[in-house]
Amino acid sequence: MIKPEAVAAGHAGKIIDMIIDNGFRVVAIKLTRLSRQEAGIFYEVHKERPFYGELVDYMASGPIYAAILEKDNAVEDFRKLIGATDPSQADEGTIRKRFAESKAKNAVHGSDSNDNAEIESNFFFSGRERF
Numbered sequence: 259m260i261k262p263e264a265v266a267a268g269h270a271g272k273i274i275d276m277i278i279d280n281g282f283r284v285v286a287i288k289l290t291r292l293s294r295q296e297a298g299i300f301y302e303v304h305k306e307r308p309f310y311g312e313l314v315d316y317m318a319s320g321p322i323y324a325a326i327l328e329k330d331n332a333v334e335d336f337r338k339l340i341g342a343t344d345p346s347q348a349d350e351g352t353i354r355k356r357f358a359e360s361k362a363k364n365a366v367h368g369s370d371s372n373d374n375a376e377i378e379s380n381f382f383f384s385g386r387e388r389f
């Protein structure tokens with residue numbers, strides 16, 4: 259996902275360029291908006307964290323881009339490309355170093371495993387939206 263503050267700031271095109279330039283193939287992509295209920299379900303694994311309420315409000319605060327990306331070793335390589343959760347810890351050249359505002363408003367989300375990539379892909383896309 260490209261998160262609400264990055265979309266609102268007009269960074270989506272540059273972020274998608276970085277993703278494609280780094281060898282990812284876009285299988286599916288759309289501009290959409292999560293309801294609070296949907297954001298709560300998407301981030302249910304973080305339900306017990308103190309920042310859960312803030313995270314849900316933020317993720318429902320405006321449109322996001324959701325995408326499915328394909329590449330050998332995609333999960334690990336995408337996490338390298340986006341950089342650390344906290345942009346102050348992110349390496350130079352990463353998406354979060356360049357575009358994230360804070361640990362909460364950190365511009366992008368990447369799946370943390372192949373299993374979660376499948377679950378998160380199915381959350382957003384039907385079969386006929388994938389190419």
Ligand code: CMP
Nearest residue numbers: 309312313343361362363364366367368
């Ligand atoms: P993401 O990679 O989408 O996974 C969980 C999200 O929770 C994370 O990016 C941040 O947006 C948010 N998050 C993680 N840690 C914190 C924190 N300490 N305070 C607020 N939000 C956080």
